[in-house]
Amino acid sequence: MSINTTAISAGRALEALRAGHAAQAAGQMTTSWMLHGRPGIGKTEIVQQLAQETGSQLFDLRLTTIEPQDLRGLPFYDHDTRRTVWYRPEDLPDDPARPAILFLDELTAAAPSLQPTVYGLLQERRVGRHLLPPSTFIVAAGNAVEDGAVAYEMGTALSDRLIHLFLRPEASDWLTRYAVPRGLHPAVTAFIRTRPDLLDTTEEALRRGQMIACTPRSWSRVSTILTAVPDKALRNVLIAGTLGEAAAAEFILVAEEIAATVQASDMLALKQADRVELYPASLHGLTALVYALVALAGRETIGPAIEVMADIRRLSQLRPESEFARLPLGELCTYGFELLIDKALAEGLQEAFRDSRAYADYAAEREAAGRG
Known part of the structure; x- marks a missing residue:
């Protein structure tokens, strides 16, 4: 029925x-x-x-x-x-x-x-x-x-x-309502933002006669595995047993790339000029950086987090790699600020945006472009 x-x-x-x-x-x-x-x-x-x-x-x-x-x-x-x-x-x-x-x-x-x-x-x-x-x-x-x-x-x-x-299942809703507020691992949130079709594969798994499928609950479990199991080989086995072999293989490649390129904590501790070389030069890496910045933002770190987020939009000017010219830097920066502002409002940190020169410059650029 x-x-x-x-x-x-x-x-x-x-x-x-x-x-x-x-x-x-x-x-x-x-x-x-x-x-x-x-x-x-x-x-x-x-x-x-x-x-x-x-x-x-x-x-x-x-x-x-x-x-x-x-x-x-x-x-x-x-x-x-x-x-x-x-x-x-x-x-x-x-x-x-x-x-x-x-x-x-x-x-x-x-x-x-x-x-x-x-x-x-x-x-x-x-x-x-x-x-x-x-x-x-x-x-x-x-x-x-x-x-x-x-x-x-x-x-x-x-x-x-x-x-x-x-x-x-709806990936954007799950990310905004569940994954980001609960601080799920940035590799999980970045992967689902770029592969929303893999948030839930239950229907496909049933059609193929497979027992294991991706679900919102299984992705939450993967986030826990990434944090709780330090042994890489064993961690990959557990992820495959949670998502299924095919989805796990694709996710593990992205997670390893993110682990190698995303250094959010280090970036927050550096001066603005010293951070430029630490930005990852891939969509998965930058997306994971956005989620990591939101997760790490607190009373002592939200100011640097705003600066790191704001510079995402200027990476094609700050870095010589051609990859940045092909990436949706403005969209990523705007999406990241939406998440960061939501967290600041929830935790009473909104004053940091009023005092931030980096955010003022970003807002002025958007207003000049008619997107304020």
């Missing part, structure tokens, strides 16, 4: 959940939500971020690991009333004074015997006699059968209880 709704990025899905959460908090709308998407696309991270932003307690239920009685609770016999009474499970919200998010993960992989119990949570916001507090925001998530994951077709009785959001 196809998911006949508009496909959106993970960032757009987060915006939709924010709007829904705000509407529920204002008493305008109370409903339940369903995130559809391939494994590893970031569904769980979206819900975790929403909980963090809203100060909500997150109740994360993996429906493949529980039985119906785990949601209903355990019965005991009340001798005074001669009735069976159900003890409420601790995995459900019960504090009306504290906002909560109930995340029903792997809904489409849950056993059919569990679904009637889940219906009550999604539609009536109750299990047995236990009512969820009005401040509880409910989000479910799952994969489709065609994603190659363990999944059951969702029946109409269940799907009708939900607002459905269908997530698709």
